[in-house]
Amino acid sequence: MGRNKEFEEDEVLKKAMELFWLQGYEKTSMSDLVEHMGIHRKSLYDTFGDKHSLYLKAIDCYSLNTSEALNCVISQAKTAREGIKNIFSLMIDGTEEHPCGCFIVNAVTEMAMRDKEVDEKAEEALAQSERLMGELIRKGQKDGEFSCSLSADSLAEILHSTLLGVRVYARTSGSREKLHGLADNFLLLLKGNH
Structure with missing residues (x-):
């Protein structure tokens, strides 16, 4: 009879995600993962497979957490309008559970050009976020909050690209006021010409 796992799989996966998010794929060793996740090396391999498989699962975990947070x-x-303002605040200021920056952006810049699986997962996660932005903008257009003549899909692309830039900038020591000003300007753009 096999031993029961002495850890909660989702909890240790979140720990792996945090470490990959902080250090990136290449700089994170299996020893780092074992220590940070608080499990034995054999348990890591038995549950998640090799480092690459764990990384892919960490991307999925991040994507799910991000979708839930959004x-x-x-x-x-x-x-x-308030929804978009809140999304900007989340991306700029982060939370304890959702720090500044973006694991998907990190994965894209580090791995996507040379790893098809990472590229596909990142593309899927980015498309999902953009769809959420589109739904929010369509709601604002329907309710008369936004009168910009661009389509909801075009505005969602612009909003999503802006938010990706914000998430990169938020990792620096740069001005949070500048980023919140960008959010205010984007909301003015959505209002159209008044």
């Missing part, structure tokens, strides 16, 4: 922020907003 959906939560959107659902708590009374208006689409």
Whole structure:
């Protein structure tokens, strides 16, 4: 009879995700992972496979957490405008569970050009985020909050690209006021010519 696992799989996967997010794929060794995750090397291999398989699972974990965080922020907003403002705040200021920066951006810049699986997972995650932005903008257009003549899909592309840039900039010691100003300017763009 096999031994029961002495750890919660989702919890240790989140720890792996955090370490990959912080250090990147190449700089993270199996020893780093074993120590940070708090499990035995054999348990790591038995549960998650090799380092690359664990990395792919960490991307999935991040994508799910990000979608949940965005959906939560959107659902708590009374208006689409407030939803977009809240998303910018999340990306600029982060939270304890969702620090500044973006694991997907890190994965793209480090791995996507040479790793088809990482590229596909990153592309899927980015497309999902952009779809959420499109839904939010369509709601704002339907409710009369946004009158910009661009289509919801075009505005979602611009918003998503802007948010990716914000997430990169937020990792620096740069001005948070500048980023919040960018958010305000984007919301003015959405209002159109008044």
